Amino acid sequence: MLTTDSNKATEIRQAAAKHHGLPLLPRPTDDERDPLRWPRSLKLAALIATAFVNFTANFAGAGLSVASPVLQAQFHKTPNQVNSLLTFNFLLLGVGNLFWVPLGVKFGKRASLLISTLILFAVLVWTAKETAFAGLLAARCLSGFASAAGESIVPSIVTDIFFLHEHAAMMSWYTILVSSATAIGPLVASFIVQYSRGGWVDYVWVCAALAGANTVAIYFLYPESNFNRPKEPLHRVSVTGEDADKVQVVKTETISRHRVSVVSKSWFSIWTSVFTINREINILEVALRPLKMLLRPSVLLATFIYGTSLASQIILIFAFPSLLLAPPYLFSSSQVGLMQIAAIIGFSIGCFAGGYIADIITAVVIRRQTGNVYPEQRLVALIPGCLVAPAGCILIAFACSDKLHWVAIAFGFGMVSFGTIYAPNIAITYVVECYPRVVAECLVAINVFKNLVAFLFLYTAVDWVASSGWTQVYMIMFMLVSLSMLLAIPFYFFGPKWRGQVDISNVSEE
Template identity: 40%
Template sequence: MGNHDFALRPFPTNDPKAPLRWPSGLKLVAIMVTSFANFVSNMGGAGISVAIRLLIQECRKSRSGATQVLTLNFLFLSIGNIFWVPVAMKFGKRTALLSSTALQTGMFAWTAAAGSFHSLLAARCLQGFAAAAGESIVPEIVADTTFVHRRGAMMSIYILLISGGSAIGPLIAGFMTTELADTWRSFMWLCCGVGGLNFFLIFFLYPESNFTRPELELTTDELEMMRNRESFKANENIPQEELCEDVKAAPSTKSDYTTHKPSFREIIPLVSYNTDVNFLKVMFEPLKLLIHPSIWRGISHTP
């Protein structure tokens, strides 16, 4: 049972499938293991930057050519969400994260074993594409599983891991490229192993969090009570004691809810199919923004 002295937003439901009713420990673990996917992505994405000089020598490329392993990776990282967000909405966030993590792990292995520069570039492009999933899906998981007053703390975990990967990756890669005979390839094999570990962590510790919340139905008396509360807020002459009593009485401030821990059988399903979502429509919806005048003004003023 969760008890708080303030209103919970969103309002808790009685549905045992609601992610808001997960135990606090499960919420924390789920956000940590899914955010860790971003750590791995940025660790592998940025880590190879310290090996540019070695790639120039090994692949006989110019500096601008060798840095394509970074620029193309970031390009596909930026456009990948056009695909992964619709996947998460249609088939589930768990499906999207497991698929992207598996793909990314495979691309780390391909990068480490690449026999040519073109093969290396292809692997880096697909790794960036796979890495895009966690960039936008994890914040949605935070919104799915936590009440508003806790989202700041949970988002700090996401920010810490997503930025930590970019900082720690080059440090580890710098040491490995200097001290190990296989240089940057050893680092990519390390990323492959960490990516595989992350896949199993998500598989066992993150239940699907897609959930359609029912609309809150209030009686006439409850609606009147909420209107009174809003009028109290607007009136500065109302004593604070009366305002507090009214807030406690309002139905939207109910703060007691029963937690529900998903069973292992509820956790392991790979797909959560949503028949109400049109995959292609959701995928192409963001492209409508390209015709907005402000977008073209921004492009035209780009130096």
């Protein structure tokens, strides 16, 4: 009997070690439709196929920033008029969430993503063929609207198919593809604009090809993941605390809490299904939920963190051409694009730290707090990297103002880009775990208003830098980014109380 119990305990510890010492949360159901029971390979394929929607959206949206001088000459427009091709695309990228998410809740996330990427492909073909500035502006607005589907739907797919101990790591794929595209797009566009005969038009054709590939990948690799999961009470994991670094789960109801019974899913069943209609959903009520969720303090915190982090990074992308093409740098278009390598390095480090490392930190906090599990534990993971982005803002402020060596600017750009991934990924994961049954609606609120915050900065970015100077602009950004980090402190202590009781269209959370 003792031997059997010992073997069972060993088996439990070995299973728990694979997910940072925690049981599987939320618990998989016995329903064969439960996406938590999908094979691991299918989960990863679905994540990659859907997350690349965000990459294409921002790749197409940000790439034309390096073509601003060419567009000004071609259409005889001022820098601010050409800038509207970028800023309004970005604004509609947020507003479009208000349409695509209710569609995804009512008719399925798969249908919403397929329709949006197909529209995006058609609009990008139109963009490449357009010869009038007014038509080009209209196409850019519509492409931003079509691109919006992935912004809120993809993070909710992460919570549909992955467990708590995987959330930040898997969410980091979403965040890095959203953010890195704003660097990779201008990098690729800079070479195409400088060396391709078709210039910026050829770049748009590349974006159209990516949108077409997105549509095909989603159709073949992503099954519908909407699932009405039973509501669970707050979790408690029993642990020992003799050695905080080596603590193990020692008590659990059954070994099944550490293992999932995988259900195979045929490819044919995926390919023959597009719409999954939920007749109990009132689409108008779903459309109003994001406005209600915006009143929740945790959603406001994530919006502020994401909006300020994103604005501090994208202002540089928009203002780089006017800085680096002029003396003393005299960069070519391709050299301006190569500055994005610094951002890609920052994104990569931020992805690892804000994803996998954040999951480990959260698991350690849970085990040290006697096994209690609550969303505010996520915020502790902000501590290791919270100073990087504010320090990057200071470096950018003085490096650009005093025309220091381009290496100093690149280093600051990388630090700011790190913050664009690191803090928002943790903040989004925190909100997702606060309100798991209304994830998409929360993310709509976050994406609409963080894009609005960023739009307000970006719409005036070029003129603001020209009139006020780099020092003033980036010291203000330093203040805002630092404030967003400091606000996480009261949320750690009072967040459970502030979350309160939410009752939205028959969907309740605690």
